[in-house]
Amino acid sequence: MFLSKKANLEGVSIEGDVTVIGPSSIGRGTVLGMYSVIGYPTYGKIRSLNRRDLESYDDLSEGAIIGENCFLRSHSIVYERVKIGNGVQTGHAVLIREDTIIGDGTVVGTHAIVDGGVAIGRNVSIQSGTYIPPESRIGDGVFLAPFVVITNDKYPASKRLLGVTIEDDAVIGANAVLISGVRIGEGAVVASGAVVTRDVPPRKVVVGVPARVVMSREEYDRKKREYEEG
Amino acid sequence: MFLSKKANLEGVSIEGDVTVIGPSSIGRGTVLGMYSVIGYPTYGKIRSLNRRDLESYDDLSEGAIIGENCFLRSHSIVYERVKIGNGVQTGHAVLIREDTIIGDGTVVGTHAIVDGGVAIGRNVSIQSGTYIPPESRIGDGVFLAPFVVITNDKYPASKRLLGVTIEDDAVIGANAVLISGVRIGEGAVVASGAVVTRDVPPRKVVVGVPARVVMSREEYDRKKREYEEG
């Protein structure tokens, strides 16, 4: 257990053995799960240290900001300079790296990785095992099914990172791959297992490898209603 | 380290720092790995608490039941109301959520996620990184290769969960995706990387995106024997 003296933990619940580093500010009603680490410093900073222990990390971490009534489940790691809104939940063993912003009400599933420098909107559902690299931009109300893989380099390993943009209310199916640079339009749907190599227009549904438009969001929503009625 | 006074841990080996919550019953000869959590309460219960710490969790967890001679490796989490048979092994950092039943002799690989409300038979092999959502039903002797992704919503994010059923002795290849509602017949085989959008008849082998029948299980077993002979 290590709780930085610089951290603001008023009204925070701490499940068990937890590590909070630097001037982290965590809102009332938030729960920190066992074996979690908050405010972990970036590699550049750690590299510069002679002694590498929690006291030294605490000296140079800028801390993380986490809102009220959040729930970060066990074995999760949140780096410094992460800013998480209110009512955000994570699953277990989630990684959220530095310079990431996550909006109110968003869920980040078990084993999901948000690999730093990512902007995620409000009320986004990121299911288990999903991978989101630097430069990704995700709007409000987006749904990412389990094990979606987003990339940020079109010709790896190149010198240029080019992020994926997912506009509001888009739905990305399980195990789909979004190739560096594509834009998924507002309300568009990507089917499970699809590999998206080109932009998807707003409110279109794409399927396959490579992904191709097969219907409109209106038709998808009609099928969805029929499915919901059983 | 937190070991509930209500828990039955006679003849259990505890590797190191372990958390056992509620009236969990764990069989003789079972090993609990370091940094693991057993009997973790569901979110609905935690939400209702004013204080969120292990003592409070211990008051309301119904505990987990784990059989004899099991091995739960480090960093794993087993929720309350999970029932695990005898001789079950997990890899590291496995998540098994509430109301899941796992039969004798089954293996759950490293980083696999069994996301609650799942029934898994005996002698099932679930390899690393596989994702099994609520409502899934998995028979005896099934083999799930690494990073299989199973879904439970045909038109996400809908109001209806519709599970996948995998009958006895079926084989699902690596990174295959099984779409909500499909039934994989007894002894059927799904190739690696396939996306299964329709039912697979018993003892048929399917391949591709979307998956199509390419041979019988008999032919697969013939090729398998040739392969085994090198």
Added chain:
Amino acid sequence: MFLSKKANLEGVSIEGDVTVIGPSSIGRGTVLGMYSVIGYPTYGKIRSLNRRDLESYDDLSEGAIIGENCFLRSHSIVYERVKIGNGVQTGHAVLIREDTIIGDGTVVGTHAIVDGGVAIGRNVSIQSGTYIPPESRIGDGVFLAPFVVITNDKYPASKRLLGVTIEDDAVIGANAVLISGVRIGEGAVVASGAVVTRDVPPRKVVVGVPARVVMSREEYDRKKREYEEG
């Protein structure tokens, strides 16, 4: 915290609660992340024990060898008889099982699994969530994008393991699947989402399910340069 008296930890930084088992030898300047386990014994050995706790493990573990100036991030597990070179970095919650060799300067990303009996060269980049099973052989300078899945059994669950070989400087795209036994030639490129069922000749680029040659490495490198110039 458990640090074996047999271990050589001179000049090693220990972030927090860490477990080092057996005569592990760890080089100067290396950092061991919180909640990590080094030198974990194989199952065969643990099974033979009457008492299963860290003292007993310490008696029979052969330890791991880790070079200088490495960084093993939190929640990672390194088994006994692993040999890691100098300047190797891992992400968080990485698993490296027994009898694995990793060359100098290699990176193993968050949640990656190296499942034992694997040889990995120098300056390899293994991105997050990638799965590498026993019998895999990976040359120098290889790039494995996030969530690559490599297999080692062509007709699961058979009695024969047949590894994948990836020659020097090959590039494997995100979420690609490499089927048991294939050889990825020197400098070859596998596109994201591809399923590779046959050998890929040196310096060829393959795409799709199943993967087919679409261009040469020279053409790929030309496109890469154009992409880098924006």
